[in-house]
Structure formats: C-alpha cells, structure tokens
Amino acid sequence: MVDIILDNIKKSFGSVQAVRGVSLKVYDGEYLTLLGPSGCGKTTTLRIIAGLEKADSGEIYFGDKKIDFNVPPEERNIGMVFQHFEIFPFLDVWDNVSYSCKVRGVNKDEIEERVSKYIHLVNLDKYVDKFPFELTAPQLQRIGIARALATGAKILLLDEPLGALDQRYRDEFRVEMRKLVKKLNITAIHVTHDQDEAMMISDRIAVMRKGSILQVGTPGDLYIKPNAIFVANFIGESNFVEGEVKSIDKYTQIKLHGGGPIIFSKNKHFYKRDRVIGSIRKEFVKIKEFIEENKLKDNNLIEGNINNIAFLGSHLRVNIELENGDIIEAKVTYPPSIQFEVGSKVYIKLHPENVLLFPYPEDLDYELALE
C-alpha cells in the first residue's frame, strides 16, 4: 500500500505563499496530475513530497507511514523525473541508470539485471555506452525515466517531464509513459501546465491555482462538472456570459446583460435576481439555420450574427455575435451540416444541461485570467 496523503501542506518563500493548505490523497497505482498555470504551487507541492523542499506545516503519509519533513529525499524511496532531465553529463547511459543502485550498495548481479531491464523498457538498448552530449532531448528524458524507475521505488514523481521536449515528441511520450507506469503498477504524480497532456495521461487531475487545489477529479468530471470559473476556463474551452436570474421553474432562466437574450440552465442553486456567470463549452454550442420553422419547434434558440469563421481542418471555430454584443464561439465539426458564412444570421442552441452557472465573482478578470 503506497497511498500518498497530503494533509494541509503549507509553504512560504519569504512573503510569497507558494502552497496554501494543500490536502490530497493519491491512491496506490494511480496516475495523478497536478495541473495549473506557472506559479500555482504545483512544482513546490511535488518537491515537498520528494523532500527537496521542507513544508512549513502539514503532514505527509506514504501508506500508513508518516514522513517527517526532515527525512531527506535519499531516504524517501521515490523516483523523480526532472523537466531539464538532469542526466549526469560525465556518465554514460548505463552509469546514469545504474547510479541509484550503486550508491545504495546493490550487489553487482542485481544491478546488471535491473539496469538492463529498465534500459530495455525505454528502448535505449542501442545507446548504453553513449554519453549524454551525444544524445537528443527525447533520448535524455528516456534515460531520466529509466534512471528514476531503476531505484525500484513505488512512487514516481514527474516534474514537467515533457516541458523541454518539442511538441512532436510529447504525444508519443504521453502514451508511452502512462503505459509504462501502469505496466509496472506504480503510483505516479505528474506536474504540468498543459491541460491536454493532463487529460491524456491521468486517472485523476488536481487543478491548482495560487497555491490551492480547486478541484480534483477524472478528466471527464473536470470537463463536465467544473466547480469554479477558473477550472471551466482552464480545462477545455468555454464561453462565459454575464447575466441575472429571471425566474426558476423547470429550468433557471438567465437574462444576459446589456439587453441580451434569455438562456436556460439546469442548475437550480440560485435565486431570482442573483448575478451569475454562465459557462458553455465551445463544442456544445449548436448552430441552426435562421428559419421560422426552427424557432417554432424550439423556443430555446438565440439569434446571432456570424462575424468570423476560422478553419482548423477537423473543425471550424465560428464566432457569433449576440444582440447585446457578446461573442459566443462554437466549435463545429467540419464539414458542417448546414451552410453559413461570415455575415449570416443564425440561431444558436444552448442545451440547458450544458449551461453551467457560477455566482458572479468579486473580480471577474482575476477568475478569467490564465496566468
């Protein structure tokens, strides 16, 4: 059992509170990602787990064992992968991977067996006697992974492991890394700012901002049920509209600001006249032809004008301006089922279950900021 439990971890650097009370349980064998923009405290949290930083307060457990903050990293039995690889430049591939066994005094036969196993797992058999300066960035990170795994640790910590790699290698790595971790049945905590990477690789994601965890859940949960404007904005792509609750019956009706149209939401946790922010995923915005017949069939249609269409191959990004000047963006599969162009008048349909509501925040710009 190597569940990892963090309980109310806090850490400040001078006057900057990097981690403000993080509590988290990572289950045995789970692949969990800490996701957030730069400076959100995700790396500090990971380093606290590794023992590379000492938390100011809080508790850490590996399984049932409480880990004192003073236990140095070398006694925590973890494997760590670094953003900039940190492959020892003066050692060849074999010596890098066998480093942990050697410093721990593992006997020769076992070193031989373990190291060749992990070098093989990351497909570096051909490069055992190469030195780091002869290798490419992706190969270096492969060494990094093999080196961390060769510790035999059941916990693998990954600090932006793909951050220094070209886009084109990342996809490949994501899939491979997840497979590797699952195959070896270890617990992995992965830090990244890339939401796609997080969704691709994780069992669960913890979204962090300004030193706190906002939400923990599966990629699907976070996508369907974000619990904060920031999460809705950071995971996937959403439109945000501002309005006031008009009435509540079967659905909550929201009158958009500036004399805008009324939209419907299934969320019923608000009262009449509450100011709210509605959030709608861009791929949930449906475009319908602007014909009488449509309006008769369905009263939940909003009028708008198309003011931009961007072609992205697999889909179109269509910007629709509403009567109050709000712009709603729709991601439409290409080729679209109906014809439209810039300047066309269209209806858009927002399904009530896809319209999420949040209380109007004190500082909207802050909630919507991504940095």
Added chain:
Amino acid sequence: MTEIRLENINIKDSLYNINLQINSKEYLTICGPTGAGKTSTLKIIAGLLKPDSGRVYFDGEDMTDKEPEERGIGMVFEHSNYALFPHLTVEKNVGYSPRVLEGKTLKESRQLINYMLELVLLQNRPKAYPHELSGGMKQRVALARAMMASSSTNLILLDEPLSALDAKIRLALRYELMNLVKKLGLTCIHVTQNTEEALMVSDRIAIIHKGQIIQVGTPREIYETPKNLFVCRFISTSNFLEGNIIDIVEKGSYILLSNGKKILVSNKNFPIGSKVVIAIRAENIKISRNKKIETQNVLFGTVETSKFVSGNSIEEVRLTSGELFTLKRHATKAWFKEGEEVAIYFSPDRTLLFPYPKEGLEKAIDVF
C-alpha cells in the same frame, strides 16, 4: 502597403529555390517541421541572413543587398524572451526603433507609443522591465515594438511568436494577434511548426519541408487537397492504407488492399493497376461496436487506447491487418474501453488518394 517577392532563393544545404510572393495586407504562415528552413526564409526577408543566390523584392524594389536596419520591417523573435532589451522599460522597448522619431515631434511619438501600448493592453505597465512581466505580456511588448518599427512598410515578421507560452495562453493570443493584424492592416509573415495555429490565423499557408516549398494555399486548400503525403500527414493526423486500383466505376475507384479487402474512394484520377496510398483523416473515421454494420469501407480492429481530451474522444485502433489507426471525434467522454473489438468505417468522399511514393510510404509520411 508592402508586397514581398522571393525569387529563386538558395542557401547551400538549407534552402533550395524558394519562390514565394506575399501580397499586401496578407497573413501568410510559413509552416513546416523543425529544421525545414522556415526561420532561415524569414531571416532572409528581414536581411539578417544573406542568400547565396536569389533576390528579395519589396514592392518591386530589390532589397537583397540592403542591411536589416534599412528594410523598415518589424520582427518578433522567438528565443530568449522575444529579444526584449532587458535593460529597458516596456515603453522604451516599444519606442526603441529610431524610426519612431522620424518626422515626428517628441510629443507625437510619445502619443504613438501610448496608443500602441493601449492596443496591446499594456497601458498600465509602461515603466515595467521585461523580467517583471508574464510570458503573455512579454509577447505583447515584442509585438508592439515590432509594429512601431514597421510603420513605413506595415510588414511584420513573426518567428514562432507563441511557442514559448502555456497552451491556454497561446490560444487567447492567437485571437489577439489576428485581430491586431487585421485592424491595423498589416502584412504579416508568421513562422510556426504548429499546424493548428497556421490553419487558424492564416490567409495562406506555405508548407516548407527540407528546404523546399511544397505547397502554398489557403488553409482549406492545404487541408482538403494536400499536394503530397507529407503535407497530408503534416497538416493533420491521418491514417494510411496501401493498395492497387482494380476498378473504376461511376462513384469512384475500387482499391484492393493487400489483405484482400476492397475500398471505394471518390477519386477517379488514377488508372487501373496503379499502386496508390489512401489517406483518411483521424476525424473522418467513424467507429462502432456493431460489427455487422452495413456500410461502405468497413475495417475491423481492437481498441488499444481510448482517451478523452477536452471535448474530443481519441482512440487508437489496431486493425486486423496490423495498421494502427488514430480516430478523433467530438465527444463528452471516452466511449470505448481498451481491448474492445470494433468496426471502423469511412465515407468514400472523405478520403484522399496519392500515388505510391518512390521513397516508400514510411519515409513519405515521416513529418519529423
């Protein structure tokens, strides 16, 4: 108002016979994998790199031998914080170009700087130093600085302007960039290896590979009628099947795969007997658990991975014939489990047909 023309540009071992025209007020993207020669092409336009042969024209005037400072361009650099001057504040960076003062009073140029800062939403930070800004802000300062310097030509050159930013910010800045360029009527040449970015921001895209321009066209042209297998694979994830044309009917051509399966494609341009490659984009393949499905072009396989990523479901399916196919659809969750046996199918008119490449399929679609 500047029209750029590159004529037969060559640089030993890196660029071969580059011919390219960029129209006034056009947004053109030079797109290709790392090392293809994108940045070199841009530097030749800027004058930071001299070609071994060939000419560069701005509005018909030969600029080949002009120094970069005489070309009146604005450029945004990729590396090391967009080459913002670390010892100068935001406003001094933006107003650095000696051209800013040309023919203006100090007060006028001040106003211009302030106007530019407003455009890039930095009017509140004129006295900040680059190191005090976030990544997105630095990018905007670099853009403002380039625009200030290019007032005579309205030509700005962008070298991977968004690649150093977090994924989410990149998207937001794409919009800002497009809007600014259109609003100010700039001519813009943008270098990137990110195909989604290229498709989204450009009027036209020039695909460059191994020092040669392969295809120039609008995003739609590039996506729908890629000139060769490389462009097809590079612009969007695609799957490939090899076969021979065995029959041509009214609806299209029949192709026999090596495993005996027949595939129908709409394209009728290849004669019977020719060896061809069929390309099907990831987003054009449908998937079903129903293995008895009655439709054209059905293939069978096993789901190897199934992931949900931001509104898309992405599956990798290992076909019974051994190929690994990638599928991508708008969805709200991952619908398939690893190990499930499925049928996949695609419409004959959502396929592309290419002659079998001389260098072999694998080499032709190696886009890295």
Added chain:
Amino acid sequence: MVDLIRKIDKSLSSKKARIIGDFTSLLIFFVIIIIPILYIFTYVIQEWNDVSFWIFNNPVSGSTRFVDMGTALLRSLMISAITVIIDILIGLPMAIILVKYDFKGKRILDTLVDLPMAVPTAALGFSILLFWGSSSGIAWIFGLDRGLISPGVIMIILTHVVFTYPYITRNIKVILMNQDETLEKAAQSLGARKFTVFRTITAPLIKEGLIAGAILAFTRSLGETGATLIVYGVAETAPIQIVTLKSQALFGPAAFLAMILVIIAIILLILIKTITRKIGLPVYRVFVRTEKFLSKKVFRWLRDGFTIFFFGFLILIPALYSIDYLFLNLSGPNGAINQVFFQSDNKWASLWISLMNSLSIAAVATLINIVLGLAMAIIVVRRKWGKFNAILDTLIDLPLAIPSSALGFSIFLFWGTIGPFRSIGGLLTPGYLLIIIVHIVFTFPYMTRVLIASLEGIVSGYEEASRTLGAYSFTTFRKVTIPLLRNALLAGSIMVFTRSLGETGATFVVMGLVRTIPVTIVDWVESIDLPSAAFASFILIVLSFVLILILRHITTREKILKIKT
C-alpha cells in the same frame, strides 16, 4: 567495503559533520587570509607614535617623508588611471574583434592575446626594459644607439598595460560570448545602425563587466611591484616605497603606506559590488545622422586596424622581446650560456634552487587552495546565510584587490616578531613557510572565484536528482559535484600555479634568504647581468605558457560537458 563507504558517507552527510566542516573552513579563511591582511590597521594604530615620528615629526627631516609618500601615492594613482584608459582603448575593441567576427587566424590571435599573461611580471618588466630602454630593442629598428624611453613613469605605464589589459579583454569576452546575439539582431531589425546598436544595446549590457574589469585592472596596477621594480628608474611608486622602507627596517612608515593602499583597494572593491549596477548610460536619444556616419565600415576597419597594431606594438612584442634578446645573446663570453653555466659564481645552481623553490611553493599553495577554495565556494554558493554570505563573497576578493607588497607586508607583520604573537617571539619569520602562506593568500581568490562561478553554473538539479536516486548528500558531493567541478578545479589550479610562479612583490617582503625564480631575475637585472636574466625569464615564460595552453585546452573542452536542452 561498499557498506563501509556508505556508512562513512552517511555520517559525513549528517548535519553535525556539515556544521563542523563549515566552521573549520571559516576559521581557516579568517585566520590565514582575512585577519593577517587587515592586521596592518591594528599595527599602525599600536605603533602610531613610531609612525608619526618617522612620517610627520621627524626632528631632522620634518615631514619630507610624508611629502615623498604623497608624491609616490599620487604618481601611483596617475599611472593606474592612465593604464586603465589605455587598457580599455585596446582591450575592449580586441574583445569585440575576438567574439563578433569570424576570420582566418582567429584562434591564433586569441592565443596571442592570452600570451602576455604567461609572462611573469618580473620577466615582463625586464623584457620591456630591454625593448624600450636598451639599444638593441626598438632603438635598433630606428638605428639609434640608446633606448627610446628610459626607465620612469612612461615605461611603468607601458609595463602595467601589458599585465592589466587582460582584465578588460577577458571580462568583456566572456560577457559578449554569453550574450544573446538575438538582442543585437532585434535592434538591427528595428532600424538601429551598427553604432547605435553598440551604444544602446551592447554597451549597457557589458557595462558592469567593463567597470568591474577596469577597477580590478586599476587595483592590480596600483599594487604591482615585481615588474615596476625593474622599470621605475627614479619614479618611485607607492608599492616600491613599501619595499624600500621595509628593507630599511622602517616598519612603521611602511605599514602606514601599505594601510593607505589597502584602504583604497577596499573602497574600490566596495564600489564594484555596489555602484556598477547603478551607473546609467544615456540610451533613449538617437543621433541618427552622426550615428549613421559612425556606422560606416571604414570606422570599423580603422578601429580594428589600430587595435591590432597597438596590441602588437605596445603589448605583444615588448612582452616577449626578452626571448629575442636571449637568442641574440646566447653565445659568446658575455652570452647567457657562458654566464649561467660556466662562471665561478655558478648561477645555474642558484637558478635551479630558486626554480625548485618556486615550483614547490606553487604546488603547495595550489593544493591547499583546492581544499580551502572548494569549502569556501560551497559555503558562498550553497549556504543561505543572507547578508553574511554577501559579505563573505566580497571578502573573497579582498586579496585580489590589495597591492601585493602591502599584502605581503601585512602578513609579515601578523605572523612575525612584531605581530600578535610577539610574546612568543613571532610564529613565523621570513622564509619558505611564510612565502607559502603569502602565496596561499593572494592566489586564493583565483581558485575560489572559478569554483564559485562553476558551482553557480551547475544546475543544482543534478544534485537534487542524485539525492532522489538515494545518494546521501556527501555521496552526491563525491560522485556528482566533484566530477562536475573537475574542469573548474583544473583551471583554478593552473591559474593559482602560474600566478604563484610569477609573483614578485609580496615575495620580496617575506622571503628572507630564500630565493624564488622571479626574485632571482630581479636580482640579476639589478646586477646588470642581462643575458642571465633573459635566460631565467625564458624558463619562466615557457613554464607559464605551457600551463596557459593547458588551461585554454580545458576551457574549450568544457563545452562538451554542457548538454543542449
């Protein structure tokens, strides 16, 4: 065996071991290096009566000695100032030529630029004396029968330029090499012409390095003794006066003058640390027309031409002239071979002994500095003690800034019969041991600086990686830090070794009856046995040159260890 090593590593990794280690290193640092240098202050205060008697109120001479001292001091300051200006005029363009252009023979020029550093100062002074001052040097070219310049202020300046300009060139070279070229390209694309780019972008970015280099060059010139002893004629500089006073056993006045030099050095050192960052250059205005004119190619050619001409004529040839002289005067009854090997006074024997002395002293100083420098570098870079760290960082440079004769004198006072150990008759008297101590002190910054720079350059990530892989912190130090520092250690050692080999001023003060090779050269010059002096110089130059070549080889190899990420 493995278990035993692991156990030792573990105990050495404990907090207790670290504290003991830090404490010992700091103790040695202060007792051996810092306190003896600063002892001079205590001494002057203690002996104030003596000092004021000799300097201000001597019944016979009144305050003439004070006037003499003031004159020497002013002369020193003036010489240093002019030297630094010439250094910048030659050193700065040279750095630009070496970094910014690619041309055939660049590597050769690069080596030639470093070459004068291989010439120990005493040999250097001698060589310059021969070139400018003898009938066989420059005078021979013009067909004159005596030297063009006689020993004095001008010759001192010509000498000082040779060993101080590397402070400018090397400093700027390193900065320019690490500077991102994109910045300059960006400025160019924004419409700035070459000269404007230099003034508004390059210059502000090298400013700090230039000022720091200039101040170091200034202090080095202010304190130099060895070469100056040979070329000063009657124009006594302050360090020369210290040597003279000390040899007359006028310890009080010598200490007073040394103290003033130390104070000037400390002030300059503090200036480097505090002010350099704040000095601004006007950047915003652009003088389009003037700068367009100045950006013309012809100015660049002129600059490059003049730089290379002056470098060759003022620095390279004079510095190495003694070699030519030696070969001209090798044989014959007055030739070097006859003088050194076949005379009754057996110069070869004393040359051999002094060579062995020099080598062994340099070796011991190097070894001790490896250990002490490593310990101090780690303390400065890795311990987070706030202000105290910043103070330590400044103190490390102290021996570098203090004139070597003042430094030697202060250390001589501290350990000797009139220092704090006077009750037991002093711990050390001038001689072999004291020379070693002095050499440890003034070479200490060379080793430690290199190690600090290298240690800061090592991403601490390597060490963190090692610890997550299960290595104790001492194991990490042994298996990761030391290998990463290997090149820096070698480079530092060679710097220390060559500096020690060539040092004259401080050695003069503390040598007693022991002779090192540079001192021998000075002796022979003073007894006007020039061929023998040239012979000894030659040996010293060749030794140092070989070491410098090795140093260059290492620093170019260093790049291989850097991985591209």
